Amino acid sequence: MATASDAPALLARHGETVAGYLRSLLKRYPEAPPRLMEAVEYSLMAGGKRLRPALVLETSAACGGRATEVGTTNPSALAAAGAIELIHTFSLVHDDLPAMDDDDLRRGRPTSHKVFGEAMAILAGDAMVAMAFEVIAADAAPGVAATLVAELASATGPRGMIGGQVVDIASEGKATTLAQLQALHRMKTGALLVTSCRMGAIAAGAPRATLDAVTNYARHLGLAFQIIDDLLDVTSTPEQLGKATRKDAARGKTTYPGLIGVDASREEAKRQLAAAMDSVGGLDARADGLRKLARFVVDRTT
Amino acid sequence: MATASDAPALLARHGETVAGYLRSLLKRYPEAPPRLMEAVEYSLMAGGKRLRPALVLETSAACGGRATEVGTTNPSALAAAGAIELIHTFSLVHDDLPAMDDDDLRRGRPTSHKVFGEAMAILAGDAMVAMAFEVIAADAAPGVAATLVAELASATGPRGMIGGQVVDIASEGKATTLAQLQALHRMKTGALLVTSCRMGAIAAGAPRATLDAVTNYARHLGLAFQIIDDLLDVTSTPEQLGKATRKDAARGKTTYPGLIGVDASREEAKRQLAAAMDSVGGLDARADGLRKLARFVVDRTT
Numbered sequence: 102m103a104t105a106s107d108a109p110a111l112l113a114r115h116g117e118t119v120a121g122y123l124r125s126l127l128k129r130y131p132e133a134p135p136r137l138m139e140a141v142e143y144s145l146m147a148g149g150k151r152l153r154p155a156l157v158l159e160t161s162a163a164c165g166g167r168a169t170e171v172g173t174t175n176p177s178a179l180a181a182a183g184a185i186e187l188i189h190t191f192s193l194v195h196d197d198l199p200a201m202d203d204d205d206l207r208r209g210r211p212t213s214h215k216v217f218g219e220a221m222a223i224l225a226g227d228a229m230v231a232m233a234f235e236v237i238a239a240d241a242a243p244g245v246a247a248t249l250v251a252e253l254a255s256a257t258g259p260r261g262m263i264g265g266q267v268v269d270i271a272s273e274g275k276a277t278t279l280a281q282l283q284a285l286h287r288m289k290t291g292a293l294l295v296t297s298c299r300m301g302a303i304a305a306g307a308p309r310a311t312l313d314a315v316t317n318y319a320r321h322l323g324l325a326f327q328i329i330d331d332l333l334d335v336t337s338t339p340e341q342l343g344k345a346t347r348k349d350a351a352r353g354k355t356t357y358p359g360l361i362g363v364d365a366s367r368e369e370a371k372r373q374l375a376a377a378m379d380s381v382g383g384l385d386a387r388a389d390g391l392r393k394l395a396r397f398v399v400d401r402t403t
Numbered sequence: 404m405a406t407a408s409d410a411p412a413l414l415a416r417h418g419e420t421v422a423g424y425l426r427s428l429l430k431r432y433p434e435a436p437p438r439l440m441e442a443v444e445y446s447l448m449a450g451g452k453r454l455r456p457a458l459v460l461e462t463s464a465a466c467g468g469r470a471t472e473v474g475t476t477n478p479s480a481l482a483a484a485g486a487i488e489l490i491h492t493f494s495l496v497h498d499d500l501p502a503m504d505d506d507d508l509r510r511g512r513p514t515s516h517k518v519f520g521e522a523m524a525i526l527a528g529d530a531m532v533a534m535a536f537e538v539i540a541a542d543a544a545p546g547v548a549a550t551l552v553a554e555l556a557s558a559t560g561p562r563g564m565i566g567g568q569v570v571d572i573a574s575e576g577k578a579t580t581l582a583q584l585q586a587l588h589r590m591k592t593g594a595l596l597v598t599s600c601r602m603g604a605i606a607a608g609a610p611r612a613t614l615d616a617v618t619n620y621a622r623h624l625g626l627a628f629q630i631i632d633d634l635l636d637v638t639s640t641p642e643q644l645g646k647a648t649r650k651d652a653a654r655g656k657t658t659y660p661g662l663i664g665v666d667a668s669r670e671e672a673k674r675q676l677a678a679a680m681d682s683v684g685g686l687d688a689r690a691d692g693l694r695k696l697a698r699f700v701v702d703r704t705t
Contacts, residue, residue: 133561134569141561195529200521219502220572223525224565227497230529231560234536238553246549251540258533259435259443263526267436270522 108397111390115155115182118174120146122183126236140217140225141232144190147208150401152394153189153297154182156322159390160301160315163381177304180240181249185297187233188257192293194226196266202348230257241304249300256296265289274353282355283324290330291323298322298391314380318391321377326398328370331356332363333403374399410699413692417457417484420476422448424485428538442519442527443534446492449510454696455491455599456484458624461692462603462617465683479606482542483551487599489535490559494595496528498568504650532559543606551602558598567591576655584657585626592632593625600624600693616682620693623679628700630672633658634665635705676701 127142161178197204197212199219204212214222237249255261265288272285298319302312334349335358349356357366377395381388429444463480499506499514501521506514516524539551557563567590574587600621604614636651637660651658659668679697683690 130561130566133566134573136573137561137566137569191529195525198522198525200525221569223497223500223502224569226529227493227532228561228565230532231556231563231565234552235556235560238549238556241549243549246552247540247543247545250536250549250552254533254537254540258537259432259439259530261533263530263533264432264435264439267439267523267526271436271438 108393111159111393112150112152112155112397115158116151118158118179119151119154119182119186122179123186126183126232136217136221137225137228140213140221141228143216144194144207144213144225145187145229147210149190149208151186152398153185153293155394156294156297156319156391157182157185157301157304159394160298161305162301163315163384163388163391164302164305164307164311165387175304177241177245177249178301180237181253181297181300181304183240184233184237184249184253185293185300187229187236188253188262189293191226191229191233192262192266194222194229198222201266201270204348245303245306248303252296252300252303256292261288261292261296262290265292269354272355275355277355277360279360282357282360286324286327287320290327291320294323294326295319311384314383315391317380318377318395321373321380322395322398325370325373325377325395328357328366328373329399329401331358332366332370333401335363337403370399410695413461413695414452414454414457414699417460418453420460420481421453421456421484421488424481425488428485428534438519438523439527439530442515442523443530445518446496446509446515446527447489447531449512451492451510453488454700455487455595457696458596458599458621458693459484459487459603459606461696462600463607464603465617465686465690465693466604466607466609466613467689477606479543479547479551480603482539483555483599483602483606485542486535486539486551486555487595487602489531489538490555490564491595493528493531493535494564494568496524496531500524503568503572506650547605547608550605554598554601554605558594563590563594563598564592567594571656574657577657579657579662581662584659584662588626588629589622592629593622596625596628597621613686616685617693619682620679620697623675623682624697624700627672627675627679627697630659630668630675631701631703633660634668634672635703637665639705672701 123145127138127145130138157178158174161175193207194213196202197207198214205215206212212222213225217225233253234250237253238246241249257263265285268285269289272281295316298315299312302315307315331349334356349359357369361369374395378392381391425447429440429447432440459480460476463477495509496515498504499509500516507517508514514524515527519527535555536552539555540548543551559565567587570587571591574583597618600617601614604617609617633651636658651661659671663671676697680694683693
């Protein structure tokens with residue numbers, strides 16, 4: 102498909118916007134201990150695909166945005182994009198800790214606690230959570246800020262990502278059904294992807310029907326994303342992924358390929374992609390970016 | 404003074420209000436992993452003085468509140484009170500971790516990581532931060548919610564409590580001046596106490612001059628609080644405090660009594676109390692609760 106090849110360019114453009122914004126956020130804390138901000142910056146500016154902020158910005162654009170001029174970014178969407186990347190990065194830093202997944206490598210570099218020590222990695226993660234909510238409160242339009250905070254906090258907390266991490270740890274080495282695996286993924290990775298799209302729609306002042314459409318899109322995208330993640334863990338090398346691979350099996354974690362096999366997993370990812378496309382079928386050409394990103398998620402090799 | 408004896412009753416009353424509210428918050432997560440909510444509840448409902456939420460509620464009352472009926476609590480102040488206790492409790496759970504202060508005892512009971520394991524203690528702390536911002540977004544009046552989030556996030560993050568914890572760890576075993584010690588305390592414990600009072604005033608719709616007055620009150624209260632904390636660490640037993648004592652010296656931490664002696668520290672605490680009283684001297688009898696709490700902070704023995 103001709104459009105699929107545009108996703109990397111789209112991600113690169115949004116990634117640059119978000120990186121610039123995050124860099125400006127780091128400058129808002131001149132009184133903070135320099136070593137803490139170094140640790141935050143180390144993880145926050147380590148690259149990565151910036152998929153979640155791209156979803157915020159593309160959903161905002163798909164919903165018509167509210168940019169004051171053509172080409173400018175909706176400030177509420179930009180705040181939400183920065184916030185979701187802060188939350189995502191915090192989760193990586195804490196997940197990598199010795200008490201959790203005990204990982205040495207992340208995005209091709211030593212993990213935060215390997216460089217800054219365990220205490221600083223915990224505190225840098227904590228700091229990023231506070232910064233995420235601060236940036237929304239400071240930069241989003243007053244009419245949507247509280248709603249965006251509620252969305253992000255719910256997706257982050259006990260019923261979202263953090264709850265999912267608890268379920269993930271608890272289910273290591275235990276027999277897991279496909280339904281349980283899907284429930285785990287909906288919390289652990291799905292919640293942040295769904296809230297990325299919802300925040301973009303809310304920032305753009307989208308009507309309820311559009312909000313529902315992008316929510317469904319993101320749910321299917323989230324499942325597709327996780328299936329591909331499980332597949333890449335089996336089929337890639339650490340050099341390709343920039344992090345350890347075959348960790349799932351080593352830890353006794355149930356995965357899609359482990360449960361239904363590699364080929365059926367690929368099929369299921371494609372079904373989820375089709376359902377995601379279908380969800381935004383009623384939106385106009387402004388949603389083409391969301392379509393490109395969905396295809397990218399399923400076609401990606403890292 | 405006759406009124407000083409009322410502070411325990413005041414704290415008990417606010418403590419009950421806040422505990423009831425926190426209990427209702429815990430019920431908002433029926434989909435969350437039960438073990439995670441157990442860990443959150445274990446730390447959140449372990450008692451403690453609930454000083455910070457009491458400051459929120461008393462400042463709101465001092466500023467006239469906006470209760471719809473006499474005797475009801477301003478809902479924005481109650482949300483802020485619950486949120487500040489969640490943030491304070493999160494900070495205790497993470498500070499107690501083996502990678503940080505490595506404490507076994509908190510409020511007379513084993514610390515969270517001793518009961519639930521290190522991974523769960525990290526995640527329970529993380530969850531409480533998300534819950535704090537969620538409760539403000541959900542329960543505070545739309546006109547003040549974003550401002551309350553901004554206040555709380557700023558006081559929690561790199562320029563506030565978390566920044567202070569980084570400075571605290573970094574200054575262990577190093578010579579520290581009185582000015583450096585005060586700067587550390589302003590961040591580590593002062594920021595949350597100041598934001599407690601500021602959130603109460605904001606929830607009540609206080610004018611700028613009143614907000615400034617309670618901000619100054621809280622700054623002096625914060626310093627008095629920390630001086631007394633340092634003194635109690637030297638002069639109490641673990642049985643009295645419900646946590647380990649004489650930790651400061653063992654860790655090479657600079658303290659007020661260590662820098663200027665026990666007697667001069669007591670004098671300084673009294674001077675800070677007088678300055679706190681002076682700051683709210685222009686407020687009417689509705690600020691008597693704040694006066695009682697300030698005296699209590701300096702007279703307390705645990």
